[in-house]
Amino acid sequence: MLAGKRILLVIGGGIAAYKTLELIRLLRGQRAEVSPVLTRAGAQFVTPLSVSALAGEAVHEDLFDLTKEAEMGHIQLSRSADLVVVAPATADLMAKMAQGHASDLATTLLLATDTPVLIAPAMNVRMWQHPATQRNCEWLKGDGVALIGPNAGDMACGEHGPGRMAEPEEIVEAIAARLAAGPLAGKRVLVTSGPTHEPIDPVRYIANRSSGAQGTAIARALAALGADVVFITGPADVPPPGGVEVVRVQTAAQMLEAVQTALPADAAVFAAAVADWRVTTQNEAKIKKQAGALPVLELAENPDILAHVAQMGEGRPGLVVGFAAETCDVIDNATAKRVRKGCDWIVANDVGPATGIMGGTENAVHLVTGEGVEDWPRMDKALVARRLAQRLAEALA
Incomplete structure (x- = not known):
């Protein structure tokens, strides 16, 4: 998949730099060419000799290498790659990138390049959560x-x-997705996934049994076809895929806000199992059990994210896909839902206890469109995702 691709790897100064040695090995294993740039701080954690030995190329460290600079080496280096990868991307390096600094070879390359850039942030949790880092990130x-x-x-x-820092395998997956020249290249697709948790008190919440496996598989399949994927996920059991922008939320309200922020998009796939209701007033303290007295919970409807986007008019994605998890009258209910919500497609499935689909590894779906219903056989969720992604690519062509 990466054969012949040239990766310019900028190694920042953090303890996670040791992971870049495995990253280089994995990239070389896929026959990619790796041109390493080691910052002065990065050299405190990994040696030029170890990096060079794994990459099979000389390590670039000094901006003022007179021999190379006679030919404007830093300009050529920054533009000869298919992708620039910064790993680890420290808080300091991200700040310099955001402000356009060019104080050393790494930052000069990043400022001079017209090549796509992928960064793998790594830093202390307080540094990552600091408003300055979040501003730089945005x-x-x-x-x-x-x-x-x-x-x-x-x-x-x-x-x-x-x-x-993301694991080397995840970074390789992200690199492959960024370099994919598939039918969805240049398309931005929003995917929601997982359950939402609607708090009752600090220890209890309303949720469902969704694992997030199907939504994750869909995001991965879309990225593999070259799409720029924004993956908005509730607290799912499965980890998010590499190569996509991940936005984590807890509640339906947070998911709606994240969806609105992620728009515009060419397509949106709403695979999340959003809780239908929330408690109107969350208790600040744990509700205590009292003999003979049951707590009274007043419920309110959560926002209908699918309907909101499908019916938004200006700025609506060209293709809006919803999901219908049903336990009876699957096709009838899904067909009615497609019309009621105003979406283009509905992916319907039977999640009754006997099917084992909810939280399982397989799915059996019916694709409901304006032209009719397609019945797909039961298959692995990854296969369902690839089939849906291919259909989506055909529709957006």
């Missing part, structure tokens, strides 16, 4: 820079939370 996205990660987990500093 600024870079606006400049067309793609992000992979960061992931949440334990850190070398002893803290826990978002800030871990």
Whole structure:
């Protein structure tokens, strides 16, 4: 998939730099060419010798290499690659990128390049959550820079939370997606996935059994066809795919806000199992059990995200796809839902307990369109996703 592709890899200064050695090995294993650029801080964590040995190329470190600069080496280096990858992208490096600094070889390359850029942020959780870093992150996205990660987990500093660099396998997947020259190249597709959690009190919530597996598979399949995917996910059981922009939410209201922020898009696939109701007033403290007295929960309807987007008029995606998880009269209910919501397609499935589909690895769907109903056989969710992605690509062609 990456054979013959040239990756300009900028290695920033963070403990996650050690992962770039495995990243280089994986890229070379897919026959990609890796041209490494090691920052001065990065060289505190990995050596030029180890990077060069794995990449099979000399490591670039100095902006003022007179031999190379006689031929404007930093300009040629920045534009000869198919993709520029920054891993790890530290808070400092992201700040310099956002502000257009050119104080060393790495930042000069990033400022001079007209090649697509993918960054893998890695830093302390407090640094990642700091408003300055988040502003820089949004600024870079606006400049067309793609992000992979960061992931949440334990850190070398002893803290826990978002800030871990994405794993090398995830970065390779993201690189492949960015370089895909498939039928959806240049198309922006929004995908929602997973359940939503509607809090009752600090320890209880309303939810459903959705694992998020089908939505994740769809996002991965769309990215594999070259789409620029925005993946908005509730608290799902499965991790999000690489190569897509991930937005994590908890509630239906947060998901609607994230969808509105992600628009415009060429297509939108609403695979999330959004809770229909929420508690009107969330208790600040845990509701205590009292003998003979049941708590009274007043419910309100959650926003209908699918209908909101399908009926929005100006700015509506060209193709809006909804999902209908039914336990009886599947096709009739899905057909009525498509008309009621105003969407173009509905992917309907039977999620009755006997099917094992809800939270399982397989799915059996019916694609309901304005032209009729297609009955697909039961198959792995990844196969369902690839088939749906291909249909979507044909519709957007």
